[in-house]
Amino acid sequence: MLNGRDPRIDFFRGLALIFIFWDHVPHNPLGQITLRNIGFSDAAEVFVFLAGYASVLAYSKVMEREGYGMACLKILRRAWVLYVVHIFLLAMLMGIVFFANSHVETRDLVQEMGLTHFITNPQQALTDELLLRFKPNLMDPLPLYIVLLLGLPLVLPALVRVPLAVVAVSLTVYLLAPKLGWNLAAIADGVWYFNPVTWQLLFVLGGAASIHARRPHTPDPRALSRQPVFMVAAAYSLLAAVITLSWRWPQIHDALMPTLLNEWLYPISKTDLSPVRLLHFLALAYVTAKLLPTHGWTQNWPAQQCCRMGRHSLEVFCLGVLLAPLADMLNAQVNDAWPMQIFSALLGLLLMAALAAWLEFNQRLSAPRPAPLGASR
Structure with a gap:
C-alpha cells in the first residue's frame, strides 16, 4: 500500500490508460495487443469499474470521518x-x-473526430458543449465519469450499508434501460455513445467491490467448493478470446459459429454495455484477481511506472486524448508505415509516463516536511 492506496488498482488503471491511447490511434500495431483484441470488453470497462472502486473507497472514508454532507x-x-x-x-x-x-491531405480528420457540428453550427456547438451534448470522438469517457460521479451521493450511504440491495436496483435499471430507450440526449446519433443509465451498473459494481474489500475477511473453508466459479469464468474468457480472434478471418468465423449462437451474440452493443461485454469483463477480472498474487508483483520498475500513471489518471487521460490525433498525423505523413506507427505509440507512452513522473515529483516537493528534531512547538 502507498498512503493507503492499493497499488493493484493504480496499476490496472494505468494499463487501461495506455490501452485507451493505443486504441485511439488508427492502424497502430500496438493496438493489436490491447484488451479489446482478446474478448468482448475493452479498456473502457476497466476504467469505469475502477473509477467506481476508487470513488466509493475514497468518499466512503470521507463520510465516516466528516459526515455525509461533507462527502x-x-x-x-x-x-x-x-x-x-x-x-x-x-x-x-x-x-x-x-x-x-491541415497537415493530412488524404483524410478529413475533422469529420473522423466528429467535429463537423462545430464547423457547421459553432454557436449551437458551444451550447451543446456546456450541456455535455457535444462529445467528439475520444471525449466520451470523461462526461460519463462526470454523470456517474454526480449520481454517487444518491447511493453512497446505501452502498456502504447494503451493497447487495444497491447492486440489485442498479441491475434492474441496467436491464430495463435498453428496452425502454433510457439514455441521455446528444447531437449526431441523438444519444450518448456511453449510455450512463446502463454503464452505471459497472460503476456500482466497482463501488460494491471496494466496500467488500474493506471488510475483514477470514479464511473460507468452502473456498475449494467455489473452484467451479473460477473454471466457468476462465472458460468464458477463453471462448470470448477465440471468438474475438476469429473476427480477423470472417470466413472461418462464419464457418465455426453456430447460427443460434450467432443470432444470440450479435450485435454486441458498447453503448448499452451488452451483457456479453459485462460478463466478459467480470469473468476476466475474477480470473485475474485469483491468478495474480496480492503483493510483490507491482514492485518491479515497469509496474511502478504504470502505477504512477494510474495515480494521476485524469491528467494522463487528458494527455492521451491530445496525443492521439498528433500520432495519427505523424503516421499519415509516411502513409502509416509501421515503424512510424510503433514509434508514435511508444513516444506517446513515454510522454504519458513522463507527465505522471513530473506530477509525482511536484507532489513530493509540495508535501509538508517534518519539523527538525529539537524544533520548538
Missing part, C-alpha cells in the same frame, strides 16, 4: 473539476485536430 460537497467539487477539465480539453482537442487536419 457530498467533496464529490460535487470533484465533479466540477472534471467538468471544467472537460471544457478545456475539448477546446484544446479541437485546436489540435484542426492543426493536424
Whole structure:
C-alpha cells in the first residue's frame, strides 16, 4: 500500500490508460495487443469499474470521518473539476485536430473526430458543449465519469450499508434501460455513445467491490467448493478470446459459429454495455484477481511506472486524448508505415509516463516536511 492506496488498482488503471491511447490511434500495431483484441470488453470497462472502486473507497472514508454532507460537497467539487477539465480539453482537442487536419491531405480528420457540428453550427456547438451534448470522438469517457460521479451521493450511504440491495436496483435499471430507450440526449446519433443509465451498473459494481474489500475477511473453508466459479469464468474468457480472434478471418468465423449462437451474440452493443461485454469483463477480472498474487508483483520498475500513471489518471487521460490525433498525423505523413506507427505509440507512452513522473515529483516537493528534531512547538 502507498498512503493507503492499493497499488493493484493504480496499476490496472494505468494499463487501461495506455490501452485507451493505443486504441485511439488508427492502424497502430500496438493496438493489436490491447484488451479489446482478446474478448468482448475493452479498456473502457476497466476504467469505469475502477473509477467506481476508487470513488466509493475514497468518499466512503470521507463520510465516516466528516459526515455525509461533507462527502457530498467533496464529490460535487470533484465533479466540477472534471467538468471544467472537460471544457478545456475539448477546446484544446479541437485546436489540435484542426492543426493536424491541415497537415493530412488524404483524410478529413475533422469529420473522423466528429467535429463537423462545430464547423457547421459553432454557436449551437458551444451550447451543446456546456450541456455535455457535444462529445467528439475520444471525449466520451470523461462526461460519463462526470454523470456517474454526480449520481454517487444518491447511493453512497446505501452502498456502504447494503451493497447487495444497491447492486440489485442498479441491475434492474441496467436491464430495463435498453428496452425502454433510457439514455441521455446528444447531437449526431441523438444519444450518448456511453449510455450512463446502463454503464452505471459497472460503476456500482466497482463501488460494491471496494466496500467488500474493506471488510475483514477470514479464511473460507468452502473456498475449494467455489473452484467451479473460477473454471466457468476462465472458460468464458477463453471462448470470448477465440471468438474475438476469429473476427480477423470472417470466413472461418462464419464457418465455426453456430447460427443460434450467432443470432444470440450479435450485435454486441458498447453503448448499452451488452451483457456479453459485462460478463466478459467480470469473468476476466475474477480470473485475474485469483491468478495474480496480492503483493510483490507491482514492485518491479515497469509496474511502478504504470502505477504512477494510474495515480494521476485524469491528467494522463487528458494527455492521451491530445496525443492521439498528433500520432495519427505523424503516421499519415509516411502513409502509416509501421515503424512510424510503433514509434508514435511508444513516444506517446513515454510522454504519458513522463507527465505522471513530473506530477509525482511536484507532489513530493509540495508535501509538508517534518519539523527538525529539537524544533520548538
